[in-house]
Amino acid sequence: MATKGMDTKEKIVQSALDLIHTGGFCATSMNDIVEATGVKKGNLYFHYSGKDELGLAVIREARRQYNAYLRDRITGDTPFRRLESLLDAIVSFHRSRDFRGGCIFGNTALELGGQHEGFSDLIRDVFREWTVMLAGMIDNAKEAGEVREDIKTEVLARHIVALLEGGVMMSKLSGSDRDLTDCVKSITAMIRP
Amino acid sequence: MATKGMDTKEKIVQSALDLIHTGGFCATSMNDIVEATGVKKGNLYFHYSGKDELGLAVIREARRQYNAYLRDRITGDTPFRRLESLLDAIVSFHRSRDFRGGCIFGNTALELGGQHEGFSDLIRDVFREWTVMLAGMIDNAKEAGEVREDIKTEVLARHIVALLEGGVMMSKLSGSDRDLTDCVKSITAMIRP
Numbered sequence: 001m002a003t004k005g006m007d008t009k010e011k012i013v014q015s016a017l018d019l020i021h022t023g024g025f026c027a028t029s030m031n032d033i034v035e036a037t038g039v040k041k042g043n044l045y046f047h048y049s050g051k052d053e054l055g056l057a058v059i060r061e062a063r064r065q066y067n068a069y070l071r072d073r074i075t076g077d078t079p080f081r082r083l084e085s086l087l088d089a090i091v092s093f094h095r096s097r098d099f100r101g102g103c104i105f106g107n108t109a110l111e112l113g114g115q116h117e118g119f120s121d122l123i124r125d126v127f128r129e130w131t132v133m134l135a136g137m138i139d140n141a142k143e144a145g146e147v148r149e150d151i152k153t154e155v156l157a158r159h160i161v162a163l164l165e166g167g168v169m170m171s172k173l174s175g176s177d178r179d180l181t182d183c184v185k186s187i188t189a190m191i192r193p
Numbered sequence: 194m195a196t197k198g199m200d201t202k203e204k205i206v207q208s209a210l211d212l213i214h215t216g217g218f219c220a221t222s223m224n225d226i227v228e229a230t231g232v233k234k235g236n237l238y239f240h241y242s243g244k245d246e247l248g249l250a251v252i253r254e255a256r257r258q259y260n261a262y263l264r265d266r267i268t269g270d271t272p273f274r275r276l277e278s279l280l281d282a283i284v285s286f287h288r289s290r291d292f293r294g295g296c297i298f299g300n301t302a303l304e305l306g307g308q309h310e311g312f313s314d315l316i317r318d319v320f321r322e323w324t325v326m327l328a329g330m331i332d333n334a335k336e337a338g339e340v341r342e343d344i345k346t347e348v349l350a351r352h353i354v355a356l357l358e359g360g361v362m363m364s365k366l367s368g369s370d371r372d373l374t375d376c377v378k379s380i381t382a383m384i385r386p
Binding site: 023024026027102106107109110111115120123124127150151155156158159161162163164165166167169170172173174179180182183185186187189190191 | 216217220295299308313317320343344348349351352355356357358359360362363366367372373375376378379380383384
């Protein structure tokens with residue numbers, strides 16, 4: 001939500017983020033953003049040359065907010081518990097939105113992945129960042145004997161990212177958190193030694 | 194690809210399927226379909242009242258083709274091998290397209306899931322159908338002692354559907370089959386007893 005203290009550029013990006021997260025990139029027009037922000041069209045185009053430039057700023061801001069949200073929620077006294085707390089935070093994030101919009105990164109990847117290299121590169125980076133973070137946590141959990149050793153860390157990390165993206169998609173479609181929570185429960189059971 | 198023998202309606206649906214699979218529902222216009230098929234606009238609207246009706250016909254046809262493709266490729270002398278052959282067929286399908294367009298069902302679910310109940314219901318059905326098929330195969334494999342017993346069949350089935358959707362998304366984005374093949378390799382390792 002936009003608040004009074006934000007400057008125009010922040011207000012535009014936050015409104016566009018809300019609209020694109022909920023409705024998708026393709027379905028959100030610059031006019032929708034004008035309406036939602038009350039910022040005049042000329043002013044909007046003064047800050048952003050067009051929807052692509054604004055869309056990239058939105059994905060960067062979504063990445064910054066989501067990563068900060070996750071970082072703040074990683075807790076636990078063993079590497080495995082920290083991994084579980086991360087997965088729980090992801091479930092909570094989407095549950096608190098009633099799965100409205102699902103994952104903005106996955107959505108945008110699917111909508112634009114084949115067409116806009118700028119978006120592909122940026123979202124690839126987001127997924128790579130998550131994979132690296134998960135790999136570090138899995139490595140620590142392996143060292144502590146809390147995760148099975150027979151599957152490569154990087155493979156497990158990529159498995160979890162793909163599973164979460166698919167699980168969020170399924171929960172968005174079904175409107176129930178069961179799809180995502182079942183994915184999380186089964187993966188945490190299956191990666192145990 | 195449209196061939197000469199098809200009647201107009203089939204030609205429209207197949208062209209629309211190719212366009213929507215590759216470019217997405219939102220980005221494909223009725224004019225694109227007119228151009229791709231050479232069918233006159235009046236004729237197109239004689240068969241389909243609009244993009245939504247055509248889109249639903251496209252998803253139904255995609256489901257029919259994909260399920261027939263999969264059914265033809267399930268082979269193997271044990272339940273586990275049949276499950277593996279199904280997963281291999283899914284990888285081969287997307288690899289043969291160079292992951293162009295990814296999964297038409299997942300894409301459309303993400304693009305329209307929140308907005309069009311007709312699409313949501315249909316795509317939920319597709320995923321449910323796959324889950325039921327997988328659950329049957331997993332149950333058989335459990336009975337044969339080829340799959341771990343400690344995770345409920347339905348949970349495993351939903352896990353695999355979500356994982357495949359996420360894996361196809363990742364491979365589409367990366368342009369490499371490694372994301373999806375790693376998902377398949379790790380899940381077949383982790384569901385073993």
